[in-house]
Every structure is written in C-alpha cells, then in structure tokens.
Amino acid sequence: MSAIDKLTISLLQMDIALGDPDANFNRLEQLMNEAVTAEVKPDILMFPEMWNTGYALEEIHQLADKAGERTKAFISEFAAKHGVHVIAGSIAEKQGEHVRNTVYIFDREGKETAEYSKIHLFRLMEEEKYLTEGEQIGSFELEGIPAGVMICYDIRFPELARKLALGGARILFVPAEWPNPRLHHWRTLLMARAIENQMYVVSCNRVGKSGSTEFFGHSMVINPWGEVLVEGGEAEEILQATFELSEVDQVRSRIPIFEDRRPQLY
Numbered sequence: 001m002s003a004i005d006k007l008t009i010s011l012l013q014m015d016i017a018l019g020d021p022d023a024n025f026n027r028l029e030q031l032m033n034e035a036v037t038a039e040v041k042p043d044i045l046m047f048p049e050m051w052n053t054g055y056a057l058e059e060i061h062q063l064a065d066k067a068g069e070r071t072k073a074f075i076s077e078f079a080a081k082h083g084v085h086v087i088a089g090s091i092a093e094k095q096g097e098h099v100r101n102t103v104y105i106f107d108r109e110g111k112e113t114a115e116y117s118k119i120h121l122f123r124l125m126e127e128e129k130y131l132t133e134g135e136q137i138g139s140f141e142l143e144g145i146p147a148g149v150m151i152c153y154d155i156r157f158p159e160l161a162r163k164l165a166l167g168g169a170r171i172l173f174v175p176a177e178w179p180n181p182r183l184h185h186w187r188t189l190l191m192a193r194a195i196e197n198q199m200y201v202v203s204c205n206r207v208g209k210s211g212s213t214e215f216f217g218h219s220m221v222i223n224p225w226g227e228v229l230v231e232g233g234e235a236e237e238i239l240q241a242t243f244e245l246s247e248v249d250q251v252r253s254r255i256p257i258f259e260d261r262r263p264q265l266y
C-alpha cells in the first residue's frame with residue numbers, strides 16, 4: 001500500500017502561444033491561480049508538453065529556458081505557497097549547447113524532486129533536428145507513491161511504460177502536445193498503457209492551433225481497470241479527478257498479470 005491513498009489532481013489543459021514564453025508564463029499563472037483556491041485544493045497540478053514555447057523549433061535555442069531557471073523559480077514558489085505537488089508539464093530547457101524537452105517535478109515544499117527529458121523524439125514534428133533526447137527513464141516518488149513520467153510520443157513505446165511499472169510505478173503521468181488527426185491513437189494508447197500495466201494514467205494535452213496543426217485536448221485520467229474518470233473537451237479548461245491508489249492493488253490481485261508474466265520466453 002502507498003503512503004497516502006486518495007489523491008486529487010487538476011489538469012491545466014491550456015492553449016500555448018507559439019514562441020512566446022512571456023505569454024505562456026502569464027496564462028499558466030492565471031490557470032494555476034484558478035486551479036488552487038480556498039475552496040479547491042488539489043494534491044497535484046499538471047500541465048501539457050512544451051508549454052513555455054510550443055513547437056517553435058527553428059528558434060528553440062534562443063527561446064528555451066536556460067537551465068530551466070525561470071520555470072523552476074516560478075513553479076517552486078507556487079508549489080510551496082499552496083502546498084501542492086506539481087508535474088510541471090514539460091518545457092524547452094537549454095543546458096549548454098543542448099535543448100531538451102524536460103519535465104520537472106516539485107513537491108509540496110517547493111523542492112524539485114525529479115526531472116525527465118523525453119527519450120523518444122517525434123520525427124513527424126522534426127523534434128530530432130532541434131532537440132537532444134534524454135538518456136534516463138522517468139521514475140520517481142510522489143509523497144511515497146512510486147510513479148513514472150513519459151512525454152507524449154513516448155506512450156507509443158509500451159516497453160517504457162512496462163519498465164516503469166516493473167519498477168513499481170502506480171501512476172503514470174503524460175504531458176503532451178498531441179495533434180489531430182490522431183485522437184483515436186491518443187485515447188487507445190493511453191487506455192492500453194493503463195490496462196496492460198494496471199496503473200493510473202494521467203495525461204494533460206494542449207489545445208489550440210499552431211500554424212495548420214490543431215491540438216485537441218482530451219486530457220484524461222484513466223484508472224487501472226482502463227476506465228476514463230475524466231476527459232477534457234477541445235477548449236481550454238481545468239479538469240479534476242480524485243482517485244484511490246488502493247485500486248491498483250485490487251486490479252492487480254484480480255488479474256495477476258505481474259505474477260503470470262513469462263519474460264524468459266519474450
């Protein structure tokens with residue numbers, strides 16, 4: 001059993017201004033202030049992929065946050081002030097000569113506890129031409145709960161989700177910028193990752209347009225049985241779900257796939 005059982009998460013399904021970090025920081029701050037109020041106090045906030053710049057890849061080396069300093073200061077202060085965990089979407093982060101697509105995780109005290117850089121770069125959006133891939137998987141603990149994080153295209157690689165699950169993950173977080181016309185893939189892959197690994201899958205996708213590319217939202221929280229607890233529409237919104245980690249144990253003991261695996265054969 002995990003340290004705490006019940007968690008409430010708020011997903012900030014936002015539009016992203018292409019190549020305009022100031023506008024994106026301002027919009028995100030407004031949404032964060034709407035998401036955490038005296039009446040509503042989620043345990044976790046989560047944002048979409050590359051929310052600081054969008055896919056402004058040709059200018060990404062100028063626009064990326066240097067060592068993530070601006071993002072880290074901003075999120076850390078908010079997390080500590082409101083006592084909330086933050087899965088800070090991902091940002092374009094500059095480290096020396098390299099720009100990576102990186103997610104930072106903050107705890108309720110505002111301390112950064114983990115980071116993960118996308119390991120599978122998406123050629124259809126030319127990420128591999130401008131970005132450097134990460135070299136480590138995204139395993140971490142959130143208040144004693146083993147968890148994992150993958151970014152967008154990563155969900156097409158079931159081996160990665162399985163590795164995180166075998167490492168103990170009970171929740172998988174997926175920030176994304178997943179566009180039309182692949183809604184069917186988005187929903188199916190997220191549900192598959194939840195069902196096959198019997199864990200919660202929590203995804204936050206952006207909305208809006210970038211040139212001719214349209215992003216459809218449909219952020220989702222899916223339980224370990226594969227049921228969708230909440231799903232966004234196609235406009236900006238804050239989605240919320242409350243779930244119990246003990247459901248992971250219930251599903252895993254009902255159909256014990258982790259005991260029945262035959263990895264010696266495959």
Ligand SMILES: NC(=O)CCC(=O)C(=O)O
Pocket residue numbers: 049122125151152153154156176177178179182185
């Ligand atoms: N930002 C991304 O990784 C997009 C992935 C995507 O659209 C896909 O179909 O895969």
